[in-house]
Amino acid sequence: MSEHRASRQPALTNPRSDRVRSVRALSQRSVRARTGLFLAEGPQAVREAVAHRPDQVRDVYVTAPAAERHTDIVATAVAARLHVHEASPEVFAAMAGTGTPQGVLAVCRPAALVLEDALAALPPDAVVCVLTQVRDPGNAGTVIRAADAAGADLVVVSDSSVDVYAPKVVRATAGSLFHLPLVVGVPVEQILAALGERGIRRLAADGSGRTLLPDADLRGAHAWVLGNEAWGLPEQTRAGCDDVVRVPIHGLAESLNLAMAATVCLYASAETRRRARR
Known part of the structure; x- marks a missing residue:
């Protein structure tokens, strides 16, 4: 994670911040419909998103331990010039929709296909x-x-x-x-x-x-x-x-x-x- 620290903002540490609440709210269909955003949680989903459809990814959130485990995800996201945010475990738990979050999630846009x-x-x-x-x-x-x-x-x-x-x-x-x-x-x-x-x-x-x-x-x-x-x-x-x-x-x-x-x-x-x- 050290190779991209300079390109990122300080770690998110407030689980009650507006940003954290807005991410967590994407678990609700009405919020997804209003914002045009959705969540991809877990290393498998985020890995495929940043590798294959970076144009759909708005932000990537990762805890420090998860960033060390999944260096490929972080490196691919940084190479694609995506916003990568470090989040404390408390913040990540407040964002995630699963009971046992894996430390990696992305806020994405649906593909607009007709x-x-x-x-x-x-x-x-x-x-x-x-x-x-x-x-x-x-x-x-x-x-x-x-x-x-x-x-x-x-x-x-x-x-x-x-x-x-x-x-x-x-x-x-x-x-x-x-x-x-x-x-x-x-x-x-x-x-x-x-x-x-x-x-x-x-x-x-x-x-x-x-x-x-x-x-x-x-x-x-x-x-x-x-x-x-x-x-x-x-x-x-x-x-x-x-x-x-x-x-x-x-x-x-x-x-x-x-x-x-x-x-x-x-x-x-x-x-x-x-x-x-x-």
Whole structure:
């Protein structure tokens, strides 16, 4: 930490300061909406933010012990000319939204992506992941992480879903939030229409599907449309898709949960594309 001390202000030591309260308040959705900011907590999330999307990072806060443990994060942030603030353990505890803070967090700006622009930038064999009415933060974050791992080109989250910039969602993405394009806040009907206009096949992932995943046509550009954890996709949404696909269950399990089903579907698409690109 010594190599960048001269570039930083004195350590923050007052846990009741306005700055500390404003950072902690970002755990509230209304504050995130008003300020256009969100929190990325923990070394994994902050490492990916400063390395891959420094343009989205406004400030980095770190305790002295954490700075010594994670010199790569601090060095990358300083190289990107980001504001790095040392905070006392008391200040950091007051800022963080977790019970056991890890000493590193960043205040970030959401990526301002418009659906039409994001779709226009896709490759001809694009794989898109669409979340509709997904309410559980852990599920939403895990699906975004799975989409990243499977090499998806875009994630679109409907306006009826959980706020993807909520702290629990951000943590569940394990940094993948900063790896791939993300569009949020769009009505489901508008998403499906925009995909159709671009010639992107819409595949509803639902237990009611007649097409089994191994039989689904995953060639070319397509989007997986995923529904609510409890009730899946409504009939209107399924009707707006080009096919309804279900993951076959070979054992006695009643079903797969949302994140598991999404991962299986996305990796099936990834494998089909890998073979086609040979």
